[in-house]
Amino acid sequence: MTTQASPEAITVEALINGQNVKSLSQSAKENPANPTEIVGYFPDTTQEQAVEAIEAAAVAFKTWKKTSIEERVASMRKAIEKIRAAENEIVNLLSREHGKPLYDAHGEIYVALMWMEFTCNEAAAALQEQVTEHDHGKTILSYDPIGVVSAISPWNYPIALSTIKIAPALLAGNAIVLKPSPYAPLAAAKVAEIIASEFPAGVINVVHGGADVGVELTTNPKVTKIAFTGGTETAKHIIKAASDTIKDMTLELGGNDAAIFLESFDVNDERAMRRIVVSNFLTTGQICMIAKRVYVHRSIYDAFVDKYIEAANRWIRIGDPFDPKTTVGPVNNLKQKEYVSSLVEDAKQRGAKVTPLGTILDQKLFDQGYYLQPTLVTGCDAHDPIVVEEQFGPTVPILPFDDEDQVITLHNESIYGLTSSVWGAEKEAIAVARQLEAGTTMINTAAVQGLDVRFPFGGFKQSGIGREYGTEGIRTYTEPHVINVPNMLDLPYIPE
Known part of the structure; x- marks a missing residue:
């Protein structure tokens, strides 16, 4: 396959100590909608350059940690305004390198800015020193910056899942080294550079490679915290790599999030049916917190499937990400396309029924890109790979269940527990939700439609360690430091 650089192709470099640093070689990022087109180039950062970035962060941290919260917030607010001013440019780049439709790329910027604004508004209160007077004296609790943070972001939401780390880390007084995914390196690097322009040199560094x-980034002794979003298998290697220096870690990992439809759910509710379809196929199904397996009470199962197909065929339009009619774009990369295709083919071989969904707007474009037509899988077993594995693509299995105990068991036997959703009468849905092993459970909605950055986000079991968003997502970049000032030094139970 012959590739050619787009006239709009850009080149990003590593950012180390406030300077763009060239590498001896570069890698190309193709357009998933047209893999013959090169969207841009990113550097093959060397290990030595990664060390330089960490060293720069370590030096910058010594000064940055002493700045006031007011100064940090002021810098971040300036960065927010610069991102907002450059939104259309960033969105176009993100859509071309990732394959997101334009509305989806704008949505990612919306989520990123919403979180950055939240951290600016809440950081002072979240990091406020607490002084407690008591019978034995006084205790001071402070939230001290943790040091140099290695931030490793994924390709599915590269900007939002970079800023989810950058904003709280910097406002807490840390320095950071960001490594975007090679599958979506360009827009994330550009946003990081915009933010870095408002902060002292070395406070934000960006490497690739x-x-x-x-x-x-995971073994260097000067790195004191790792913030990683990505696959569970990669996280296992990170945990092992970090073990020699016992680093603090926040890991937001895989999910196989279930949507449970109770007998009380109204299958004729068109808005609800649209919400679940969007929750399955937004970003072409490539979201960690998207609904990836659907369980429906047997009494409404047949009607649900019929209404689901109707809703999906109305909403899903597969095409050029820059076409305003497009709701579903290509899969981000060939490897992911092949993996999702293999799961669907395996389901067919096991006797499941696979129903294509939606409308292909441009067959020629579809054939040349990393496109997959969204599919509904029915008639599969609860323990088939397409049900128990995270597909991370445009396919979803729908299975019947007979009672709440059965579906709760099916939900909780998964190795994952990131998010879930329960649909039906509110009181009944909440009662079921309380029994699910998940970091977040949404009622009558799912995926980013139910996201609230004011509250902690993370998973049970192999879906991660720690929490992002909310006050917890700010304090996770600090070490609680207790200072005791006793007014009685002689304890009554210790002899003279």
């Missing part, structure tokens, strides 16, 4: 850079 392969496994050797990742190893440096």
